[in-house]
Amino acid sequence: MAASKKHSGSNLQKLDKDHHLHPFTDHKDLHAKKSRIITHADGVYIYDADGRKILDGMSGLWCVNAGYGRDELVDAAAAQMRELPYYNNFFQCAHPPSIELAALLKEVSPPQFNRVFFAGSGSESNDTIVRLVRRYWDLLGQPERHTIISRENAYHGSTVAAASLGGMKPMHQQGGLPIPGVVHVEQPYWFGSDRTLSPDEFGLLAARSLEDKINELGVDKVAAFIAEPVQGAGGVIIPPDSYWPEVQRICDEYGILLISDEVITGFGRLGEWFGADYFGIRPDLMPFAKGVTSGYLPLGGVMISDRIADVLIDKGGEFYHGYTYSGHPAACAVAIANLKILQREHLIERIKNDIGPYLQERWLKLEEHPLVGEARMVGLMGALELVENKEPLQRFDEKQGVGTICRDFLVDNGLVMRAVGDTIVAAPPFVLSHEEADEMIEITRRCLDLTQKAING
Ligand SMILES: Cc1ncc(COP(=O)(O)O)c(C=O)c1O
Incomplete structure (x- = not known):
C-alpha cells in the first residue's frame, strides 16, 4: 500500500506540521497556511x-x-532491486546497470564525452565538479589554477560547494558562502538590464564580464567557468544569441574549462539532448541529474570529456571522491529505461518540431x-x-x-x-x-x- 493511503488529508497536514521541516521553506509561513x-x-x-x-x-x-x-520505469526499478538492490562502484567494482548506463550516456552525449562519473543529485554532481577541475589542474602541475568563475543568480544546487558555485545572495548569506576560490560575473539577463543596449550588444557585454574577470584574476589562477545554458531557478533567463559563442571564444582563447550545468537542460528540455547541443557549445564537463531518470529515482552525474578523463587516467593516482550511491543500480536501471522511452517515443524531436x-x-x-x-x-x-x-x-x-x-x-x-x-x-x-x-x-x-x-x- 502507498504510504499516503493510511492517513486522511488533514491528519497528514498535522503530522507534516509537527514532524517535517521542508527544503526551501519559511515554516512560519507554511504553518499559517498548511501544506x-x-x-x-x-x-x-x-x-x-x-x-x-x-x-x-x-x-x-x-x-x-x-x-x-510510467509503469516501465517502475518495473525497471523493481526488477533491478530483485536482482541486485545495491552494490557500489568503489574499489574496482561495477555492476551491469552502471556500465550499461555509462555506455548509453556516451551514445547520446556530444562526441568529446566518452565517460561519466555518477553521483546522486545535481548538487552532488556540482560538488564533484569542484573536486574534479581542481584535481585536473593539479595533475597538470598547475595547482594555483583553482578559481572557478560562475555567474550572479546562478543555481547549481544546495550543498556547500554547489551553493557557492550558485550566485544566489540569500543562500550565500546563510552559512558563510561562497567557499574560497569561487567568484561570480554578470548573468545575461537582458530584460533585467536598463535595456539601453540591444539584446546582442548586452549579450556580448555579459560574456565579456567573464574575460574581464579572467584578466583581473590572472589566467594562471582560473580553472573553469560554469553556467547553465538557460538559467532555470534564477527565472528562466534565456541568453541573447551573441552570448554563448562569445563565452566559447573566451574559454578557448584562455584555455579554461567550460562546464555546462545540464541538470535542467539535459535530456531534451530544449529540444536537443543537451543545452550545449542547442547553443552549439563544446563543454569539457556536463553535470546532470533530474531528467536522466525523469525524477523516478535520484541520480546525478558528470559527463567527462576526453580532455579531462585522459589526464586523470594517464597520470594515475586515486581521486579521493565518490558517494555511496554513485551509480546506484536501481537508479541506473530506471535511467536506462527512461532514456529508451525518450528515444522510442521521439520525445525530444517532439519538443523541437x-x-x-x-x-x-x-x-x-x-x-x-x-x-x-x-x-x-x-x-x-x-x-x-x-x-x-x-x-x-x-x-x-x-x-x-x-x-x-x-x-x-x-x-x-x-x-x-x-x-x-x-x-x-x-x-x-x-x-x-x-x-x-x-x-x-x-x-x-x-x-x-x-x-x-x-x-x-
Ligand atoms: C542547474 C541546476 N544545477 C543543479 C541543481 C541541483 O540539483 P539537486 O536539487 O538535484 O541537487 C539544480 C536544481 O534545481 C539546477 O537547476
Whole structure:
C-alpha cells in the first residue's frame, strides 16, 4: 500500500506540521497556511489530498520529463532491486546497470564525452565538479589554477560547494558562502538590464564580464567557468544569441574549462539532448541529474570529456571522491529505461518540431496581457515577467509579492507554475498534449486577469 493511503488529508497536514521541516521553506509561513499534500499523479497531472487535479506545469522540480504513471520505469526499478538492490562502484567494482548506463550516456552525449562519473543529485554532481577541475589542474602541475568563475543568480544546487558555485545572495548569506576560490560575473539577463543596449550588444557585454574577470584574476589562477545554458531557478533567463559563442571564444582563447550545468537542460528540455547541443557549445564537463531518470529515482552525474578523463587516467593516482550511491543500480536501471522511452517515443524531436513550437507560440502571445512585460520560452522552458507598467517599464515593489499572488491563483485554478520573484516560470513534461497546452494557456490567462484585479483592489 502507498504510504499516503493510511492517513486522511488533514491528519497528514498535522503530522507534516509537527514532524517535517521542508527544503526551501519559511515554516512560519507554511504553518499559517498548511501544506498541499500531493498523493498521486498520472500523465501531466498531480492530485492532492483533497482530490483536486492540477496540471503540473513544472514537471515536479523540472524533472518528470517523461510524465507520471510510467509503469516501465517502475518495473525497471523493481526488477533491478530483485536482482541486485545495491552494490557500489568503489574499489574496482561495477555492476551491469552502471556500465550499461555509462555506455548509453556516451551514445547520446556530444562526441568529446566518452565517460561519466555518477553521483546522486545535481548538487552532488556540482560538488564533484569542484573536486574534479581542481584535481585536473593539479595533475597538470598547475595547482594555483583553482578559481572557478560562475555567474550572479546562478543555481547549481544546495550543498556547500554547489551553493557557492550558485550566485544566489540569500543562500550565500546563510552559512558563510561562497567557499574560497569561487567568484561570480554578470548573468545575461537582458530584460533585467536598463535595456539601453540591444539584446546582442548586452549579450556580448555579459560574456565579456567573464574575460574581464579572467584578466583581473590572472589566467594562471582560473580553472573553469560554469553556467547553465538557460538559467532555470534564477527565472528562466534565456541568453541573447551573441552570448554563448562569445563565452566559447573566451574559454578557448584562455584555455579554461567550460562546464555546462545540464541538470535542467539535459535530456531534451530544449529540444536537443543537451543545452550545449542547442547553443552549439563544446563543454569539457556536463553535470546532470533530474531528467536522466525523469525524477523516478535520484541520480546525478558528470559527463567527462576526453580532455579531462585522459589526464586523470594517464597520470594515475586515486581521486579521493565518490558517494555511496554513485551509480546506484536501481537508479541506473530506471535511467536506462527512461532514456529508451525518450528515444522510442521521439520525445525530444517532439519538443523541437511539435509541442515546443505549439506552446511557445501561445505562450509568447501572453505578452499582450497588460501585466506581462516579457514572455519568453525555449524548448519547454518559459517565463512571464509581471510588471506594473510596460512603457516605460516599471516593476512592482517586491514587497507586494505579485508573483506569489499570481502563483497562488494558478494553483487554485489547477495549474502549478513557479514564482521567482515576479517572474512566473514553467517547464511542463515532454508528453504535454496540444489540449493540455491549451489548458495551461487558458488557466494562465485567467489567472493573470485575477492577479490584475487583486492588485488593483
Ligand atoms: C542547474 C541546476 N544545477 C543543479 C541543481 C541541483 O540539483 P539537486 O536539487 O538535484 O541537487 C539544480 C536544481 O534545481 C539546477 O537547476
